[in-house]
Amino acid sequence: MNRPQGRTGRPRSAEADRAILDATRTVLVELGWGKLTLGEVAARAGVAKTTLYRRWAGKNELVVDAVADLFDEHLELPDRGSLRADIEGVVRQFAALLDRPETKTALMAVVAESTRDEALRERIRSAIVDRQKNLVLLGRARAQERGELPYEPDPVLAARTADLIFDVIAGAVVHRTLVSAEPVDGEWARGFTALLVGGLAAAAGGSA
Amino acid sequence: MNRPQGRTGRPRSAEADRAILDATRTVLVELGWGKLTLGEVAARAGVAKTTLYRRWAGKNELVVDAVADLFDEHLELPDRGSLRADIEGVVRQFAALLDRPETKTALMAVVAESTRDEALRERIRSAIVDRQKNLVLLGRARAQERGELPYEPDPVLAARTADLIFDVIAGAVVHRTLVSAEPVDGEWARGFTALLVGGLAAAAGGSA
């Protein structure tokens, strides 16, 4: 009864949506970003190309959405009891996500494209980046409750610091994985966490 | 005498090489990685496609070389008197490099491709990454001479730490610039440097 606008005609198939996103991930794994073809995705999804183009403007948009699903499913922040453990946990989790063949190439590729495409950048931000950033905010709030970090009264400064921490964590993990092409193993995760926690403590102590 | 094999015939034109790399950078700026075409580069360089393919295997290899030139010209580490100043200097320098339109997209794109192409990864490492990493080694050596950082006797551990610092610096700057899409201004550079120097100091103190 409550079709908001004068909606008419056959509704879009939700099944098609799912099949397309699943096929996209499968093709990413098998062929990689470079050889991923919208025609191939459509064929694998058992769907006509037009159906795909009706929903996504192109390869970039499709892949962002397909990858974003993974971030939804695999990023969370259980309370591990200390700031150090929380950071190390999120580092490992993010590294595990980046290690999947469907995210590895795809993520960097869409980021590369996004430098020339404002709409794409916005889509990446809302679908992927903001969800990660929320983990940082949650982690800090917990650390503040535990007394590990001081409360920052100035909201602007607080936001800036959160952004900085986010760039440091995500940037380091991405760089280690993709550019240095070395694994994020337990040792590296511990070393990195130590460095970061040390820096945060120094900043907290220094400002105290 | 020292033509290794029986080399004869017309030698390759050095001018063509230069024209091709220049054209590559120009096209990167104007069209971006995604729309860069080898045919277009050849046309701009006033060169036949064959000439281009005789020297580079494809788009990826060509762009790596074209961008690597920029890293050669624009990355250096003058002694700024303190570890903190050296780090902040290199952060700004690298950020300025990433802000150029020809590096912005290109760098991430070739890194994305390199996840599926071992040879390309090696080429990126030798042409770009290692040169940056040397700056880290040089900066640490200077800081050790100044007494700001302790000498690490274990060479394996020393290498690991250098790698970690490199991933943190480069990763944070890249992430800030490309993913968060926010500028690396003076404030951010100071904040980041403070965090990193604090962490390094804590590690040095903690191990002392």
Place this chain on the structure above:
Amino acid sequence: MNRPQGRTGRPRSAEADRAILDATRTVLVELGWGKLTLGEVAARAGVAKTTLYRRWAGKNELVVDAVADLFDEHLELPDRGSLRADIEGVVRQFAALLDRPETKTALMAVVAESTRDEALRERIRSAIVDRQKNLVLLGRARAQERGELPYEPDPVLAARTADLIFDVIAGAVVHRTLVSAEPVDGEWARGFTALLVGGLAAAAGGSA
């Protein structure tokens, strides 16, 4: 009252039929046969594609019907007093019909299609060709009444001759208009009529 079968539900709109045929002719004029699209016709007629497909099997059938209407309206054979005048009249009339933009292309196109489609050929025959052929029969009957042509006692032979005359008249006009792409002006019509009447007279005299 008299709904032959158990007909129920909403009856078909006669208005829709008319709108579709009108739209078909309009589109034929504007875009020609080649670019005529059933979707476009439906849109212009303010009708859903389904409605159109419920009534016609495809583009060919639709166009045949749309064009047949014109033949109904514009072909007739008033008694002009002599065989020669009757032939010249029908030649001019048919030429005028072929000169319309909606028939010009359409007629040849459906004829071309009909070479591979028996049902279409039959539809063209009953909707268009037979109506033209009747004019030939009528003209001959009048000429026989006037004494300009002898009566042919053998009905088979009579039918054959009528077919031949029909192919000569219609074929010549069509060929002149579409293949030679020259106008059927008064001079041509007179010349052609003279040739045909001469031939008929010779045949009548020869058999006498």
Place this chain on the structure above:
Amino acid sequence: MNRPQGRTGRPRSAEADRAILDATRTVLVELGWGKLTLGEVAARAGVAKTTLYRRWAGKNELVVDAVADLFDEHLELPDRGSLRADIEGVVRQFAALLDRPETKTALMAVVAESTRDEALRERIRSAIVDRQKNLVLLGRARAQERGELPYEPDPVLAARTADLIFDVIAGAVVHRTLVSAEPVDGEWARGFTALLVGGLAAAAGGSA
């Protein structure tokens, strides 16, 4: 040595041309005009679509050239000794050509398209129509030599008459074959020829 213009680059393959035209005829026979696809032709010819598009602008142009070859090979006018025999011969020859599956649909279809495309009309004229018309001119010249037809001193009038005869012959055969969809058998050919020769004789006698 004598490359007229500054000709450079790899020359076009004559073999490709031949393979494409052969494939076009094959596909015309198997699938007919309506289902003929440039992609299919290219595939059958063992040639890339681009190669085909480099030479022909589209389906119409290609088919005209493919069919024109047949007219070159199969239309000739041996001297059969009399005007009547020459006409009957050319009628049978042309009918035989139209009866081939590759010409039947194709010829009418391109003629239909040509009503909206001046360039295509010109191509049809020069590739097909003019060659047929030459047979008419040749036949008349022979008949004049034999004394069967008078010489026409006015060249304009002579040309008009030739055009008229051409439209009558070609039009009648085409109409019989495609529209009436009846065979051009010996009886029809004789009847038609008698009618035309009678008309020509009457005209010649009338003007004498």
Place this chain on the structure above:
DNA sequence: GCTTAAGCGAGACGGTACGTCTAGTCTTCAT
């Protein structure tokens, strides 16, 4: 100075994918 082999510009070649368009069918809601 002549030979000779590679380099060179040009552009055609077989391919692959693109993103769009049309055909004809199907599904939904409203009449």
Place this chain on the structure above:
DNA sequence: ATGAAGACTAGACGTACCGTCTCGCTTAAGC
């Protein structure tokens, strides 16, 4: 049941690049 709207499968369209090839011409090293 019919109608309007519009999503659906299927597949051709004509274009753009890819990386390779075939031309005829140019250029230097080595005889």
